[in-house]
Amino acid sequence: MTNLTDLGVADIRDGVAAGTFSARDVATAFNAAVEQGRALNAWLVETPDHALVAADAADAARASGDLKPLSGVPLGIKDLFCTKGVETTAASGMLKGFVPPYESTVSGKLLNAGAGMLGKLNMDQFAMGSSNETSAFGNVVSPWKRNDGGNAALAPGGSSGGSSAAVSARMAPGATGTDTGGSIRQPAAFTGISGIKPTYGRCSRWGTIAFASSLDQAGPMARDVRDCAILLEAMSGFDAKDATSLDLPVPAWEKGLSADLKGKRVGVPKEYRVDGMPPEIEALWQQGIAYMKDAGAEIVEVSLPHTKYALPTYYIIAPAEASSNLARYDGVRYGLRDLPDGANLQEMYAATRADGFGAEVKRRIMVGTYVLSAGFYDAYFTKAQKVRALIVRDFEHAFTQCDVLLTPTAPSAAFGLGEKSDDPLAMYLNDVFTVPSSLAGLPAMSVPGGLDTQGLPLGLQIIGRALDEQGVLNAGLAIEERAGFTARPGQWW
Amino acid sequence: MTDSPYRIQGATGEWEVVIGLEVHAQITSQSKLFSGAATAFGAEPNSQVSLVDAAMPGMLPVPNGECIRQAVRTGLALDAQINRWSRFDRKNYFYADLPQGYQISQLYHPLVGEGSLLIEPEDAAPKTIGIERIHVEQDAGKLMHDQHPTRSYVDLNRSGVALMEIVSRPDMRSPAEAGAYVKKLRSILRYVGSCDGNMEQGSMRADVNVSVRKPGGELGTRTETKNVNSVRFVMAAIEHEAKRQVAVIEDGGTIIQETRLFDPDKGVTRSMRSKEDAHDYRYFPDPDLLPLELDEAFLADALASLPELPDAKRARYEGELGLSAYNADVLTADVETARWFEAMLAEGAPAKAGANWLISELFGALNRLGKTIGESPVSPRQAAELVALVGDGTLSGSLAKQVFELMLETGQDAGVIVEERGLKQTSDTGAIEAEIARVIAANPDKVADYKGGKDKLFGFFVGQTMRAMGGKANPGVVNDLLKKALE
Structure with missing residues (x-):
């Protein structure tokens, strides 16, 4: 029999629907994998019973012919999503023990679609970090190892490092x-x-x-493009409780999948060829371009002239919003309260926030507070907002010449835990290719493109026009079909 | 614009006071500015708090369209520019009554721009006061320090309630002008229905900016006295603060820009915090909210929904109804009074007689009973009937007073009282002549005095006759017949 944990979202959904296996068997297999994978520290909370209850409901639904889009699919939920009755901490000591009396819209949509929850996934504290080392509950360890015979522990990336590790290590089909x-x-x-x-x-x-409200977006992480399309369909949709939510129907992305890119133009932004980029990344990029051509697309070089300002712009806007968003963690109503003997209100705030927040969170609160301060606001925040508008315009212009953009996802493969944790700027540079599309609010995805010489995965990024998730997914699918990426980490845990 | 003559007499001569007001008015709405929680006054602590109001993790604000509409209507009533595009900003500071750690307000792009308000202070010329802006913002919660010896409690019922901040230009020059401004503004808010104007419940309060200068000179440094919650206190705070500033300057000191508090018991203002330790609020656009964009249909609906406003109503009462300026003013100052009066007219009461009766009789009675016009024991329909009975001669003025008293006591209609108690005025000359004859016969000495030139005794004979008639005789008929009998 197939190892059930090798199956992805679509396989599980279809297998449960066909009666090839029961949802309970699937949930049981993943629950066991979660338990077995504790060395990776990917989970902050394990909820095997939740997964089983949802599985039994799925099996009953199959019997009665009431299957939902995700019936029988157990998922990992990043700990940034509030889950009703299940501790939610954003991997911060500030929220240790916080049990929300409400379910986030996104996780609620997944559960309503029939999915079960395997547990809450570790992450960088308040989603601030690129390596998972800022978690208050210990970093996640990547399931991947270099092929150099060494045993160096690698970063699973961040902030959704618990999610990436769990999916990659076959502890969840999606997250x-x-x-x-x-x-x-x-x-x-x-x-x-x-x-x-x-x-x-x-x-x-x-x-x-919330981390940075104007940038934060939820999305799925899964083994392949189809699974991402399925999960994204379930997660998306208008929500009157979010004033920035788009009041638009959710397209049938899975049904619309097509790896045929004939007639499509793929833009290659020249400014993404940054100084010091490893040749392996350049080679991967060229390989991606070849895949696109093979899929029928025309390649065009485009220019995004303000790219080099994206990172500094991001590191002004995101901390500014974060400094305000995180003000609610004050020890008054929920979460940590540190009240030294005889302390007054100000002293309680200071003690609580000093204890509750990790170093990176404090760093960003300080940066954000600084750039919003009287006398600095115009020089930093206002300027950053203007540059952000220019970056948006760059993309708009580029998309008059092409349908999607192809770039590397990150400037390197996974680095070792501890390698960059003392150097925030080196860590921030990891976001150099991903930040511009975040500032512009555009859909963007990463798909595996190949391995580097150390045997570590490298990703290719596709950026699309606003609302053109279909174009992004299709280009991703074209790469996926051609890259034939089947590598997986050897199970050492 | 005429400068009012209000001056502070200092040792170095006269000083002029410059006043600007920031009025915080709670918007009348069922739910809060960014959440669905209720807004009723006086509920149990923390019984009207949503997850959003408590700033739980992941909660988001969603603007309440009704609050925006009410603020726009208010702006229209103040002849103000309505900004088609406005935006919410966060004002960041830490306090236990502020769960989010920031107040959502509008600093950079307020909903309403420049407008104006005509005030008519007593004993001074009318004056137009400029409105600089109106923005909408969230109220904070309330700390309670009297519940526990060492702890403070937080009530978040008010957290997130919608406020309009109505900012005037520094156009006022006396406490009387400031008082007239607050009264007129409250009157308009009540007409519009965007705020109940209850200052004692905190749904309207004023921050008072005061500076002093030599008449016509350079503007002085201002202080801001926060949260003053009655018209009287606004006037008292200005008077005290202006005199304090003059004394400081004349003693060689300088005024520091600071926030002060008014102590209503002592009638003084006190320093709260100075600019040096003022917060840096780090305002920035709220990324949880999109800019507010108003379309023409929304504005047209808001405009069409406005009632007749006090100035227009007063002009109509004078022009169309022929009321005196005084009566028109009294009847239109408060929307409840105007509504009551118009309900009387709708029940057929003649305008002039109705206005006189309302102002003298009804107001007098309500005053005695300590009730507002909204709590009047007599309805406009009952009032209209009473006035009509005077108009058709059924009741004399004094009989009408008696009947009104009985109406207040029993709640019965005037007609019923007149019938049941036989209080109808009589013009039966035979009966009246008979009583007059008896009065004259019983008072021969007074008759002699009257005929000897003591004209004032005529009133005595009227009184005696009316008393003998049980108050029901038509006074005009009594007068005529008495004159004839005494000739």
Whole structure:
């Protein structure tokens, strides 16, 4: 019999529907994989019973002919999504023990579509980080190892590193991620899986703990493009509780999948050829271009002239919004309260926030507070907003010449844990290719493109026009079919 | 614009006071500005708090269209520019009554721009006060320090309630002008129905900006006295603050720009915090909210929904109804009064007589009873009937007073009281002449005095006759017959 944990979302859905196996068998197999994979520290909370209850409901639904789109599919939920009755911490000590009395719109949609929950996935604290090392509950370890015979522990990427590790290590067929500046795409690239950040506004932000409101978008992470399309369909849709939610119907992305790119133009932005980019990344990019041509697309070189300002712009806007969004964690109503003897209100705030937030979170709150301060606001925040508008215009112009853009997802393969944790700027550089499309609110996905010489996965990024998730998914599918990426980490855990 | 003559007499001469007001008015709405929680006053603490109001993780604000509509209607009533495009900003600061750690407000692009308000202070010329802007924002919760010896409690019922901040230009020059401004603004808000104007419940309060200068000179440094919650206190705070500033300057000191509080018990203002330790609020556009864009249909609906406003109504009362300026003013100052009066007219009461009766009789009675016009025990229909009974001669003025008292006591209609108690005025000359004859016969000395030139005794004979008639005689008939009898 097939190893059930090798199956993806579509396989499980179809197998349960066909009666090839029961949803309970699937949930049981993944629950066991979760338990067996604890060395990866990918899960903050395990919810095997939740997965089983949903599985039994799926099996009953099959018997009565009431199957839902995700019946029988167990998923991992990033700990940024509030889950009713299940501890939700955003991997921060600030929210340790916080059990939301409500379900986020996105996780609620998945559960309503029949999915079960295997547990809550570890992540960078408040989604701030690119390596998972900022989690208050220990970093996630990537299931991947270099082929150099060494045993160096690698970063699973971040902030959705629990999600990438869980999917890559076959502990879940799919998972939710969130992406503010690359937090779905970079970890997907680091672990050889697929992940898509949809157009800003496709997925409701309601009930998802905020990092930077104008950038945060939920999206799926899964083994392949089809699975991403299925999950994204279930996660998307208008939500009156989020004022920035797009009031548009959700397209049938899975049905619309096609790897035939005839008549499509694929743009290659010259500014993404950054200094010091490893030759392997350049080679991967060229390989991706060849795949696109093979799929029938025309390749055009395009220019996104403000690309080099994207990273500094992002690291002004995101911390500015974060500094305000995280002000609610003050010890007054929920979460951590540190009240030293005789402390007054100000002292309680100071003690609580000093204890509750990790170093990276504090760094970004400080940066954000600074750029919003009187006397600095115009020089930093206002300027950054203007540059953001220019970056949006860059993309608009490029999309008059092409239908999608092809770039590498990250400037390197997964790095070792601890290699960059002392150098925030080096860490921030990881987002160099993912941040511009975040600032522009565009759909973008990462698909595995191949392995580097150390045997580590590398990802290719496709960026599409606003609302053209279909174009992005189709280009991703064209790469997937040609790359034939089947590598997976050897099970050492 | 005429400068009012209000001056502070200092040791170095006269000082002029410059006043601007920021009025915070709670928008009348069923639910809060960005959440579905209720807004009723006086509910149990923390019983009207949504997940959004408590700033739970992942919660998002969604604008309440009704609050926006009410603020737009208010702007239209103040002849103000309505901005088709406006935006919400976050004002960041930490306090236990502010769950989000920021207040959602509008600093950079307010909903309403420049407008104006005509005030008519007592004993001074009318004056137009400029409105600089109106923006909408969230209220904070409330801290309660009296519940526990060492702890403070937080009530979030008000957290997220919609406020309009109506900012005037520094156009006022006396406490009387400021008082007239607050009264007129409250009157308009009540007409529009966008705020109930209850200052004692905190649904309207004023931040008072005051500076002093030599008449016509350079503007002085201003102070801001926060949260003053009655017209009287606004006037008292200005008077005290202006005198304090003059004293400081004349003693060689300088005024520091600071926030002050008014102590209503002592009638003084006190320093709260100075600019040096003022917050840096780090305003920036709220990324959870899209800009507010208003279309023409929305604005047209808002405009069409406006009622006749006090100035227009007063002009109509004078022009069309022929009321005196005083009566028109009194009847239109408060929307409840105007509504009551118009309900009387709709029940057939003649305008002039109805206005006089309402202002003298009804107001007098309500005053005695300590009730508002909304709580009047007599309805406009009953009032109209009473006025009509005077108009057709059924009741004399004094009989009408008696009947009105009985109406207040019993709640019965005037006609019923007149019938049941036989209080109808009589013009039966035979009966009246008979009583007059008896009065004259019983008072021969007074008759002699009257005929000897003591004209004032005529009133005595009227009174005696009316009393003998049980108050029901038509006073005009009594007068005529008495004159004849005493000739």
